[in-house]
Amino acid sequence: MNPTQLAGKSDDPSAPQDEAREAARPNRDEVLAAVRTLIRWAGDDPAREGLLGTPDRVARSYEQYFQGYALDPVAILQRTFEEVDGYDEIVLLRDIRFVSHCEHHIMPIIGRAHVGYLPDKRVVGISKLARIVDAYARRLQIQEKMTAQIANTIEDVLQPQGVGVVIEATHQCMTTRGVHKPGAMMVTSRMLGRFRSDPRTRREFLSLIRAQGGGPDHS
Ligand SMILES: [Zn+2]
16 A cells, blocks of 8 residues: 555556566466465365365466456557547546456455546547456555556556546455455545646546445446
């Protein structure tokens, strides 16, 4: 929760360290052995019949959960449309479901993201906003950082008049272990440009999120 992380970029896990990370990537046999070690740590026998296929399934699950490292969020947003015919209202994609994993416990963070921006000349296909959420969710994350990364990337690539990102999520490291608070939901937001400076724009964004059963008031 170091506040400097919220500024984004400095620890953005894309780009320069990619090669180093690729070189350090373990091979499949090492991963299977690591899962067998965790099974033994749990107190069971990895040679037991029911567990024989487990290391392989865990390895494949990791490939899905952490696909985001192979995605380039900037590239996802780069194809924009410039003909907006004077459209200058908020564009919002609400209730984008995502599954991420907390970087402290590698346990699921399950929630919804609401992503809005106020275009300035350029707009992007609406599905790209969902893909950008996935590109950052499918990594080891903390919710605050993910919220900032999504907003900062949209700001950098689309250069809109403003960006707002609200994420609400439950953290299984908190609901199933530790303090055991089932149902507790964490809400984070990042507002840039007009969403930060203009209270009317921010209010409109928040009311659009809450309209018709979306938003923080609704489970
Ligand atoms: Zn955690």
